[in-house]
Amino acid sequence: xxxxxxxxATRVYPGADRPAVDxxxxxxxxxxxxxxxxPSGCGKTTSLRMLAGLEExxxxxxxxxDRDVTHLPPKDRDIAMVxxxxxxxxxxxxxxxxxxxxxxxxxxxxxxxxRVAAAAxxxxxKDFLARKPKALSGGQRQRVAMGRAIVREPQVFLMDExxxxxxxxxxxxxxxxxxSLQNKLGVTTVxxxxxxxxxxxxxxxxxxxxxxxxxxxxxxxxxxxKPVNVFVAGFIxxxxxxxxxxxxxxxxxxxxxxxxxxxxxxxxxxxxETTLIIGIRPENFTIADDGISxxxxxxxxxxxxxxxxxxxxxxxxxDGTAGQQLVARVSTRQSPQxxxxxxxxxxxxxxxxxxxxxxQNRL
Amino acid sequence: MPRFLxxxxxxxxxxxxxxxxLAEWPTEHLVALPRGLSRxxxxxxxxxxxxxxxxxxxxxxxxxxxxxxxxxTRLGTPAVEPLAVVTQRHRADGRExxxxxxxxxxxxSLPYRSxxxxxxxxxxxxxxxxxxxxxxxxxxxxxxxxxxxxxxxxLFRRDAGEFAAYLVDAETGEMHADLTxxxxxxDLSIAxxxxxxxxxxxxxxxxxxxxxxxxxxxxxxxxxxxxxxxxLTGVEEFPERELDRIEGRVRRLNAxxxxxxELDISTAGKTxxxxxxxxxxxxxxxxxxxxxxxxxxxxxxxxxxNDLDTYRARNNLQGTDEAVAAHxxxxxxFEPVVNAIPKDLMGKRDPAQIYHEVLxxxxxxxxxxxxxxxxxxxxHGYIDDVLTSLPDEELSADSVTLIQPDDxxxxxxxxxxxxxxxxxxxxxxxxxxxxxxxxxTEPAVLDLDTLRRLRGPKN
Numbered sequence: 001x002x003x004x005x006x007x008x009a010t011r012v013y014p015g016a017d018r019p020a021v022d023x024x025x026x027x028x029x030x031x032x033x034x035x036x037x038x039p040s041g042c043g044k045t046t047s048l049r050m051l052a053g054l055e056e057x058x059x060x061x062x063x064x065x066d067r068d069v070t071h072l073p074p075k076d077r078d079i080a081m082v083x084x085x086x087x088x089x090x091x092x093x094x095x096x097x098x099x100x101x102x103x104x105x106x107x108x109x110x111x112x113x114x115r116v117a118a119a120a121x122x123x124x125x126k127d128f129l130a131r132k133p134k135a136l137s138g139g140q141r142q143r144v145a146m147g148r149a150i151v152r153e154p155q156v157f158l159m160d161e162x163x164x165x166x167x168x169x170x171x172x173x174x175x176x177x178x179x180s181l182q183n184k185l186g187v188t189t190v191x192x193x194x195x196x197x198x199x200x201x202x203x204x205x206x207x208x209x210x211x212x213x214x215x216x217x218x219x220x221x222x223x224x225x226k227p228v229n230v231f232v233a234g235f236i237x238x239x240x241x242x243x244x245x246x247x248x249x250x251x252x253x254x255x256x257x258x259x260x261x262x263x264x265x266x267x268x269x270x271x272x273e274t275t276l277i278i279g280i281r282p283e284n285f286t287i288a289d290d291g292i293s294x295x296x297x298x299x300x301x302x303x304x305x306x307x308x309x310x311x312x313x314x315x316x317x318x319d320g321t322a323g324q325q326l327v328a329r330v331s332t333r334q335s336p337q338x339x340x341x342x343x344x345x346x347x348x349x350x351x352x353x354x355x356x357x358x359x360q361n362r363l
Numbered sequence: 364m365p366r367f368l369x370x371x372x373x374x375x376x377x378x379x380x381x382x383x384x385l386a387e388w389p390t391e392h393l394v395a396l397p398r399g400l401s402r403x404x405x406x407x408x409x410x411x412x413x414x415x416x417x418x419x420x421x422x423x424x425x426x427x428x429x430x431x432x433x434x435x436t437r438l439g440t441p442a443v444e445p446l447a448v449v450t451q452r453h454r455a456d457g458r459e460x461x462x463x464x465x466x467x468x469x470x471x472s473l474p475y476r477s478x479x480x481x482x483x484x485x486x487x488x489x490x491x492x493x494x495x496x497x498x499x500x501x502x503x504x505x506x507x508x509x510x511x512x513x514x515x516x517x518l519f520r521r522d523a524g525e526f527a528a529y530l531v532d533a534e535t536g537e538m539h540a541d542l543t544x545x546x547x548x549x550d551l552s553i554a555x556x557x558x559x560x561x562x563x564x565x566x567x568x569x570x571x572x573x574x575x576x577x578x579x580x581x582x583x584x585x586x587x588x589x590x591x592x593x594x595l596t597g598v599e600e601f602p603e604r605e606l607d608r609i610e611g612r613v614r615r616l617n618a619x620x621x622x623x624x625e626l627d628i629s630t631a632g633k634t635x636x637x638x639x640x641x642x643x644x645x646x647x648x649x650x651x652x653x654x655x656x657x658x659x660x661x662x663x664x665x666x667x668x669n670d671l672d673t674y675r676a677r678n679n680l681q682g683t684d685e686a687v688a689a690h691x692x693x694x695x696x697f698e699p700v701v702n703a704i705p706k707d708l709m710g711k712r713d714p715a716q717i718y719h720e721v722l723x724x725x726x727x728x729x730x731x732x733x734x735x736x737x738x739x740x741x742x743h744g745y746i747d748d749v750l751t752s753l754p755d756e757e758l759s760a761d762s763v764t765l766i767q768p769d770d771x772x773x774x775x776x777x778x779x780x781x782x783x784x785x786x787x788x789x790x791x792x793x794x795x796x797x798x799x800x801x802x803x804t805e806p807a808v809l810d811l812d813t814l815r816r817l818r819g820p821k822n
Contacts, residue, residue, distance in 0.1 A: 201817040
């Protein structure tokens with residue numbers, strides 16, 4: 001068990017004009033499941049590999065527990081990279097398939113058997129241990145693969161997009177199993193993914209990265225409720241949060257012909273900025289008597305709720321906010337006609353996120 | 364309709380039943396060639412005279428692997444050649460199917476399962492190990508991190524008395540400008556673990572020579588890799604008076620089959636420091652190709668070049684331009700031997716390998732009979748005594764017999780060794796599989812309700 005600490009950890013690839021990971025500061029708690037997420041090129045995989053010892057750390061340091069591992073070779077870091085690319089060996093029992101690497105490391109037989117039995121218990125594979133892996137399902141094979149990492153009993157698990165080569169069904173199934181296993185084992189885990197659903201459903205906390213810079217690290221709920229900037233606001237959630245540009249006015253921010261109410265102290269933080277970005281998630285809209293006018297272009301019904309897509313109506317000349325695209329979730333009972341204009345208001349004050357246009361940060 | 368992405372399309376592939384999962388393809392399209400284990404469904408498909416390997420895999424991974432294999436082929440690294448990716452596959456009822464990556468079947472290649480299933484001598488294993496080490500080092504030299512070295516992901520080809528190894532599976536691979544020591548060490552540790560598993564499995568199946576120990580084998584791999592890497596890239600320092608060590612280093616690298624394209628030489632006082640900066644594999648095969656146009660493996664080339672040297676000496680051609688002599692050798696030595704092989708036996712070995720084996724045969728015959736046996740005589744003896752009784756190593760539908768030697772267990776599916784062997788055990792009940800049912804689907808949206816539902820009580 002161990003904590004992990006990135007301290008100003010930086011990786012610059014030779015010839016690159018900006019760091020792949022730029023002064024990363026991240027504290028991961030003992031037993032925590034930390035997910036690194038972000039678009040391609042954000043530095044998430046590089047960060048994980050710096051921790052694993054596969055990428056150099058050009059400046060700053062990385063600690064596992066109270067050990068500075070910045071310059072330690074990978075094998076001395078007591079970490080296990082978990083792979084979902086595995087081969088199951090047909091002539092070996094499931095037990096040997098899980099424990100063979102321990103044999104290579106000269107772990108005594110009793111100890112090997114103890115670890116394999118414990119892992120099998122955890123993975124629901126006890127009845128399979130003496131069998132050959134012949135007729136195992138895709139899910140069972142994944143569990144054997146996880147067992148291989150578990151029996152090593154490392155201080156830290158590292159997982160680099162482990163589900164990316166699985167089909168959708170197996171991915172969903174394995175995702176749930178990894179999260180619950182990690183919870184039971186309590187081994188500190190760092191998990192890299194580009195998939196926000198994976199990030200938001202698996203991690204205790206999620207670190208969002210972009211262009212080598214850490215944007216926000218928080219619990220999934222906090223990321224969802226209080227994104228620190230426009231990038232995180234737009235990255236987390238699907239369909240994405242509506243981000244509308246508006247002008248500061250008395251009592252709020254004018255978007256089209258409607259003033260979205262914004263508390264006075266929030267507006268005060270804008271200083272002399274007159275243009276702000278208003279963020280409202282699709283599910284936080286409600287059809288109201290007064291609100292943002294939306295000309296409906298598509299209605300997508302998905303059960304009890306539907307999504308309404310459309311264009312903001314307003315006086316283009318007056319404020320330039322018209323023409324912005326918007327999506328809102330509405331009850332199918334209220335579902336509007338295509339081509340009609342509906343008025344949308346935020347469900348409550350908490351549903352309105354306000355960002356500076358200049359800094360893109362939350363006010 | 365499926366879509367084909369291909370740089371060298373084969374139109375005969377288009378009418379194949381892409382709307383059917385590979386595992387359910389009618390056997391008329393399939394060939395049961397020996398091969399390694401795979402996580403995915405892999406089948407050899409036959410169109411006309413050509414055989415391709417097809418692997419069912421999610422689209423982004425298929426495209427990634429296709430492009431990587433293209434890069435490796437372009438760089439002249441021994442790897443299977445990618446042919447196409449088939450995407451947008453749908454069943455008749457509209458359900459989506461995974462993409463298929465198609466690669467060309469490597470002629471005369473031997474997967475380890477067919478090499479080991481007939482029992483392998485200790486020195487053969489040692490050669491296989493050497494071939495793997497060379498492949499790994501060559502990949503690392505060009506900045507390729509494999510991340511999944513295993514016997515199943517390598518094909519072997521005969522290479523004179525040695526073997527040449529080819530990469531078959533690049534699914535997890537990554538191309539970098541250079542690999543860090545950490546990346547190489549990581550790759551090596553994956554290799555060592557996987558190969559230990561592979562050898563242990565062969566041992567458990569009674570297919571490994573009892574004198575071989577999996578642990579010792581992987582230790583050898585580790586040591587040999589480090590030795591080779593340090594020869595290929597290591598810094599060497601020596602006093603000024605030992606300048607011939609520069610040439611010595613280049614010669615050693617040549618002997619290992621590598622050309623030195625750039626050697627960094629620096630001096631500090633009376634100390635010389637050298638380090639190879641760019642080394643390219645294929646020293647002998649490139650030279651043979653330049654002289655004769657023959658495309659061979661490295662050790663075959665070495666053998667043929669040696670024979671060419673002997674030929675020049677014997678025929679007093681040392682003063683003649685090497686290319687002219689090579690042309691004569693080709694016309695009077697190599698081609699007559701290859702042309703003497705009956706057509707129906709050509710599938711047993713590739714021409715360069717046959718020539719090498721004829722040279723061996725002639726040497727033994729000459730020793731035995733204490734006279735110099737002419738090549739034309741030796742080739743006929745070789746055909747009768749050796750070649751006729753060898754198994755076909757070019758692929759053919761008959762090769763299916765190679766997968767299952769008489770005393771081996773029967774495979775559950777002859778087209779898929781990954782499914783293991785037939786036994787009568789019943790599958791135990793597994794409650795985990797119950798809730799892994801069909802309702803495991805990706806959520807269409809990620810909003811607060813979905814988040815709460817998916818995260819359950821741990822909110």
